[in-house]
Amino acid sequence: MNTAVVIRPKDYKSATKPVWCPGCGDFGVLNALTKTLAGLALAPAQVAVVSGIGCSSRLPAYTSVYGFHGVHGRALPVATGLAVARPDLTVIATGGDGDGFSIGGNHFLHACRRNVNLTYLVMDNAVYGMTKGQASPTSAADWAGSKLTPDGTGIAAFRPLEIALSAGAGFIARGFSGDPNALAGLLAEAIEYPGFAFLQVLSPCITYRPEQMEYKALVAAGFEPLADRNAAFRRLLTDDGFTTGLLYRAPVAAGGSALATAATPDDTASLAGIAREFTAARLHAANEHES
Amino acid sequence: MSPEAHAGASVALFLAHAVTLEEEAAERYDELADTMAVHHNEVAALFRRMAGYSRLHRDEALGRAAAEGDALPALRPWEFAWPSPESPESAALEYTHYLMDAHQALTLALAAERQAQAFYQQVADTTADSRVRALAGEFAEEEAEHARLLEDWLARHPPTPAQPKDDLDPPVAVD
Ligand SMILES: Cc1ncc(C[n+]2csc(CCOP(=O)(O)OP(=O)(O)O)c2C)c(N)n1
Ligand code: SF4
Ligand SMILES: [Mg+2]
Numbered sequence: 001m002n003t004a005v006v007i008r009p010k011d012y013k014s015a016t017k018p019v020w021c022p023g024c025g026d027f028g029v030l031n032a033l034t035k036t037l038a039g040l041a042l043a044p045a046q047v048a049v050v051s052g053i054g055c056s057s058r059l060p061a062y063t064s065v066y067g068f069h070g071v072h073g074r075a076l077p078v079a080t081g082l083a084v085a086r087p088d089l090t091v092i093a094t095g096g097d098g099d100g101f102s103i104g105g106n107h108f109l110h111a112c113r114r115n116v117n118l119t120y121l122v123m124d125n126a127v128y129g130m131t132k133g134q135a136s137p138t139s140a141a142d143w144a145g146s147k148l149t150p151d152g153t154g155i156a157a158f159r160p161l162e163i164a165l166s167a168g169a170g171f172i173a174r175g176f177s178g179d180p181n182a183l184a185g186l187l188a189e190a191i192e193y194p195g196f197a198f199l200q201v202l203s204p205c206i207t208y209r210p211e212q213m214e215y216k217a218l219v220a221a222g223f224e225p226l227a228d229r230n231a232a233f234r235r236l237l238t239d240d241g242f243t244t245g246l247l248y249r250a251p252v253a254a255g256g257s258a259l260a261t262a263a264t265p266d267d268t269a270s271l272a273g274i275a276r277e278f279t280a281a282r283l284h285a286a287n288e289h290e291s
Numbered sequence: 292m293s294p295e296a297h298a299g300a301s302v303a304l305f306l307a308h309a310v311t312l313e314e315e316a317a318e319r320y321d322e323l324a325d326t327m328a329v330h331h332n333e334v335a336a337l338f339r340r341m342a343g344y345s346r347l348h349r350d351e352a353l354g355r356a357a358a359e360g361d362a363l364p365a366l367r368p369w370e371f372a373w374p375s376p377e378s379p380e381s382a383a384l385e386y387t388h389y390l391m392d393a394h395q396a397l398t399l400a401l402a403a404e405r406q407a408q409a410f411y412q413q414v415a416d417t418t419a420d421s422r423v424r425a426l427a428g429e430f431a432e433e434e435a436e437h438a439r440l441l442e443d444w445l446a447r448h449p450p451t452p453a454q455p456k457d458d459l460d461p462p463v464a465v466d
Contacts, residue, residue: 009368010318017325022387027322039367178385179376185369206385213385 007041009034014064025203025212026056028177029123033063033092035184040191047090050079052099055130056123056203059094073103076111076120083118090191091118098128101137101158111196112167119190119197122160123177125205125212133208145209161247162236164198165229170250171197172232174243176219177204186246194252202242215242223247303361305414305423306352308371308378309430310363312407313349316380317342320400323387330389334396341400345380348433355426373410380407380434393448401441408434 012034020026037047047065051057053072060067066089070078079093093111100108100122111120126138127145135149137158144152164172171193175183183201190197202219204212223245226232232248300308320342327335356363373379382403388395411431418424 008314017329019329020326022323022326022330022389022391023385025385027326027384031322035368039369181369181371181373181376185367188367188369204385216385 007038009038012037012044012064014062016061018058018062020055020058021207023206024055024129025125025177025201025205025215026059026123028180029056029094029121029183029201029203030059030062032175032177032180032183032187033059033121035180036187036191037065039184040188042090046088047092048079048082048086049092049094050082051075051093052095052104053130054096054099054128055205056094056096056125057099059123073099073105073107075099076104076107079118079120080111080114080116083116087117092191093118093120095122096129096136097122097124097126097138097158097160098136101160105137105158109163109167112164112169112198115168115170115195117195119187119193119199121187121190121199121201123201123203124160125203125209126157127205127208129205129208133205159236160198160200161239162233165232165236165248169198170195170248171246172248173197173199173246174223175199175201176215176244177201178216178219179244182221182244186244189246189249193249195250202244218242219244221245225249227251300414300418300420300423301361302359302420302422302426303356303363305418305420305426306356306359306361307363307366308373309352309411309426310349310356311366311371312378312380312410313345313352315378316382316403316407317345317349319381319384319403320345323382323384323396326387327389327391332389332391334391334393337393337396341382344437352430359422374413375406379410380404392451394445394450397441397445397448401438401445404434404438404441408438 009031013030018027018030044065048068049060049063049065050068050070051060052070052075057069057075060069068078075093075095079091082089083091095104100120124138126136126140126143128134128136134146135143135153138160139153140157141154142152144150161172161174171190173186173190175186177183186199190199202215204215206213219242222243223235225246226235226248227250229248229250235247320338324335324338324342327338371378380403382399386399408431411427411434415424415427415431418427
């Protein structure tokens with residue numbers, strides 16, 4: 001119980017009203033995010049939400065915190081740069097499954113490896129909603145709802161949690177937009193994790209995937225947080241894609257930074273220090289050249 | 292509060308739940324009103340009215356809290372013990388549609404009021420605290436009264452012939 005909470009969730013919403021289709025799961029994600037920020041009592045000026053392009057990527061405009069609505073697939077490079085330059089900020093990257101796993105898939109792998117302290121929340125509806133319903137990387141191989149792929153893509157769906165685990169992410173969880181209170185709690189844990197935290201959120205697109213209205217009956221809390229990577233891999237072998245909760249949380253070092261498989265970048269370096277190192281390296285190279 | 296959680300709850304903890312239930316109900320109705328306004332649906336006005344009523348109930352619950360004299364505990368949103376994923380009077384977001392009519396909007400609101408009534412009744416039936424029992428029983432009766440008013444209202448707004456499934460301008464797949 002926290003007695004210091006003074007800002008209400010609605011205070012984190014902007015005056016811009018969402019243009020999402022009524023019933024879209026992304027409303028639940030926005031509500032969860034504002035509940036998290038209120039629950040953690042984070043000052044709006046201490047938070048930045050960075051997105052790419054897609055229906056889901058409109059989210060920053062609907063919040064009162066700093067926002068950056070970027071280029072398709074590039075939420076993570078922008079968020080990484082911001083988190084490195086301003087380690088005092090709480091940086092949250094958001095977007096859709098197309099944005100993050102298709103055009104931005106390469107950045108996803110390397111953000112997991114780099115382990116920069118930020119949270120990546122993907123609103124996964126297994127479709128490109130904004131461009132009117134094409135298959136995305138997380139669409140099932142036999143999903144035939146788009147005229148572009150009348151027999152389905154025939155390609156096995158991308159498995160975000162397995163890929164994040166393989167690529168070295170230290171915090172991996174799945175939530176559901178239809179359970180915004182539980183999602184807010186998970187998101188708070190992700191934000192407080194001192195490294196790269198990945199959160200896949202099942203967020204129905206009621207317009208192009210109306211069958212996702214059934215998610216409410218399919219989704220069930222079930223992950224128990226694991227600190228052992230091998231155990232997390234084994235747990236995913238029986239994952240049905242609808243289990244929610246915190247799957248994996250890598251141990252945190254005594255100094256408070258996350259022990260992901262990649263080396264943790266030094267976020268204490270000053271710009272002047274980097275410039276000095278750079279000058280020294282250039283002088284060294286010039287001396288080598290002359291001798 | 293879930294059946295296990297509310298048996299031993301204090302008056303202050305119960306009232307913290309009641310205030311948040313009404314506050315979140317109002318915010319949800321406002322959210323639905325805004326969404327309908329964005330889609331030029333006149334049902335927005337009805338949701339806005341519902342938000343106003345919920346705010347009156349929130350103020351009433353706050354008044355009761357002041358009268359009881361106990362400071363309400365400040366819970367984080369995920370620390371509330373609701374019997375459902377959201378607080379019980381939050382109208383279901385997923386059952387909305389940009390072409391929904393007054394009948395559908397009132398049906399949505401009625402379901403929310405009934406959920407709130409069931410919540411309060413469950414607290415009244417299971418609490419060990421006599422003051423919580425009295426308050427929860429009173430709130431349950433109020434919610435039942437709101438549900439009866441909505442039923443009357445609903446009778447005056449029969450379903451309109453054009454339903455969302457008959458959308459003459461469905462989202463176009465361009466691929
Ligand atoms: C470089 C570039 N390529 C393609 C597009 C077209 N485009 C816009 S959104 C989108 C996919 C969005 O899907 P997703 O990220 O899943 O978001 P959703 O709309 O489903 O929330 C695409 C391909 C673009 N805007 N920019
Ligand atoms: S098209 Fe789908 S993802 Fe986009 S706003 Fe509508 S329901 Fe949401
Ligand atoms: Mg998508």
